[in-house]
Amino acid sequence: MKQDVEEQFLRAYDDLSEPLYRHLYFRVYRRERAQELLQDVFMKTWNYLAAGNQVDNLKAFLYRVANNLAIDESRKKKEHSLDQLLADQPKLEPVSDDGKHPEKQLLIEQIFKVVDEFEEPDRSILVLRYHDDLDPKEIAVVLKISANNVSVRLHRAHERLKIIFNKDDNAREISTID
Amino acid sequence: MHEKFQQLIKRFSGQSVWDAESKQAVRTKLIQHMDAHPIKQRSFWTRLLSNRALAVGLAAIVLIVAGGGTVYACTDAQPGDALFGVRIHVAEPMVLAFTFDDEDKADIELAQTESRLVEWEQLQISGNTEAAEQHQKLFDEKLARLKDRIAKLESQGKNDKALEIAVRAEASISTHEHIVAIDNDEDGDGHAEVNLTSETNGSNSHVSIHSSAEASVKAGDTEVFKDQAQRRIDQASTMIAEVRAYITANANKLNAELKTKAESELDDAQKKLDDAKKALQDSKFSDSIILSANASADAQRVKILVNVAVRTDNAFFDDHQDNHDIDPDKLEEEIRSRVQDKLDKIFDDQDFPGIDDD
Numbered sequence: 140m141k142q143d144v145e146e147q148f149l150r151a152y153d154d155l156s157e158p159l160y161r162h163l164y165f166r167v168y169r170r171e172r173a174q175e176l177l178q179d180v181f182m183k184t185w186n187y188l189a190a191g192n193q194v195d196n197l198k199a200f201l202y203r204v205a206n207n208l209a210i211d212e213s214r215k216k217k218e219h220s221l222d223q224l225l226a227d228q229p230k231l232e233p234v235s236d237d238g239k240h241p242e243k244q245l246l247i248e249q250i251f252k253v254v255d256e257f258e259e260p261d262r263s264i265l266v267l268r269y270h271d272d273l274d275p276k277e278i279a280v281v282l283k284i285s286a287n288n289v290s291v292r293l294h295r296a297h298e299r300l301k302i303i304f305n306k307d308d309n310a311r312e313i314s315t316i317d
Numbered sequence: 318m319h320e321k322f323q324q325l326i327k328r329f330s331g332q333s334v335w336d337a338e339s340k341q342a343v344r345t346k347l348i349q350h351m352d353a354h355p356i357k358q359r360s361f362w363t364r365l366l367s368n369r370a371l372a373v374g375l376a377a378i379v380l381i382v383a384g385g386g387t388v389y390a391c392t393d394a395q396p397g398d399a400l401f402g403v404r405i406h407v408a409e410p411m412v413l414a415f416t417f418d419d420e421d422k423a424d425i426e427l428a429q430t431e432s433r434l435v436e437w438e439q440l441q442i443s444g445n446t447e448a449a450e451q452h453q454k455l456f457d458e459k460l461a462r463l464k465d466r467i468a469k470l471e472s473q474g475k476n477d478k479a480l481e482i483a484v485r486a487e488a489s490i491s492t493h494e495h496i497v498a499i500d501n502d503e504d505g506d507g508h509a510e511v512n513l514t515s516e517t518n519g520s521n522s523h524v525s526i527h528s529s530a531e532a533s534v535k536a537g538d539t540e541v542f543k544d545q546a547q548r549r550i551d552q553a554s555t556m557i558a559e560v561r562a563y564i565t566a567n568a569n570k571l572n573a574e575l576k577t578k579a580e581s582e583l584d585d586a587q588k589k590l591d592d593a594k595k596a597l598q599d600s601k602f603s604d605s606i607i608l609s610a611n612a613s614a615d616a617q618r619v620k621i622l623v624n625v626a627v628r629t630d631n632a633f634f635d636d637h638q639d640n641h642d643i644d645p646d647k648l649e650e651e652i653r654s655r656v657q658d659k660l661d662k663i664f665d666d667q668d669f670p671g672i673d674d675d
Binding site: 149152156157165174177185186189191253266 | 321322323325326329335339340343344346347348350351354355356357
């Protein structure tokens, strides 16, 4: 039984560590920190299993731990400015000749702008749905809410995204006219 | 518009590739961590209860036994009821087991001790000497535990709470002695043949809980009896109201005959309760207490009958039209079988990896 759990756990690491890393990187925007958090995710999950607890859906459990750690991290780092966060990312691509990465910066700014419009748990729902491709049922397990609640929140988020992007389009049109 | 958002995210995500070297490095650290923190072996029960689904299932069973429909036949089950054993061996210890504060435990143990006392009292009043003697042992056990609890509170410096519990216990015992004394004083000489043995159980408590018959009637007891009479009225009133609500809620599950009979018996219980209230107003505290006790007993009998009928879709009751003919053993067997069915279903529906591996 012990061996089974260990094997399942390491298999989960092999299969899920990359998507979980990407999830964490998206949430914290720093490679090293994302890797540290990923390690925390798996170690905390292992500690839980080693204590004799049973996890029915390991994938959902890992995403739940990752999501919680990411939320904690964003609370801790709330005071950090975007510039600071960008300065912490030496490996971003593509890198322009002058050593900066304007495309990436623009992309992050755009995403930041949109994501910041949402509070938890809607923010997590959007990320899990569109970044991690989890379906509402999986998201429901991760966030411990009902699938119906996830669907309703997603629907509302879509409505809000429409407004946000329409506003952006209008602003762009106005700036073009100017 | 969420497509635009998704595109933005995918563009970002596409650039966040994790290199294989880092992945392997974390994997190595993880394996070291796993070696340093091996899986602990846990007891069968710990693992059983750590399984959320099963824990919920077991809780459901407890609720079936201690709550829900059967609550009427269990948490207030009286001596002689089929579920009385479940009440004192399962429901009550479970309530204590899930109470973690010593002061709260003391309150619960006092309530349980008072229950044993009232039950004993009713058996004595009904003239069921043999059952009363048996029940006295249960009371003695409860009282001994209560004394230990009081001593523990004192050792923790919680003297006020210890005193409060001791005084309340003493008041209950004193009232009980008075009631039983009246009931046994058939020759009118003022001396009842009541033997309370709670003093013989020993106690580490510095707070004395008097239980001698002499303590029953003395100056200053009036307020105690009045208070006790009011409490019994409140208890009986609550029980009658609950049973009435239960009958109403399950009216569609009862056959007309049973419903009429139950309501009629409950009306009789209500009349006794009204008499108890009147006796209290007339300062006839002992009469009031006995009438309340009888009203409670009547309501108790009704609720058991109704509950059995509801849970068995009247089938069980149809075989026992006369409520006094209900065989407690058969009833217990019936309920046990139903609980077992539910347990089987829970075990069948769940996969418990590892439980049988040890």
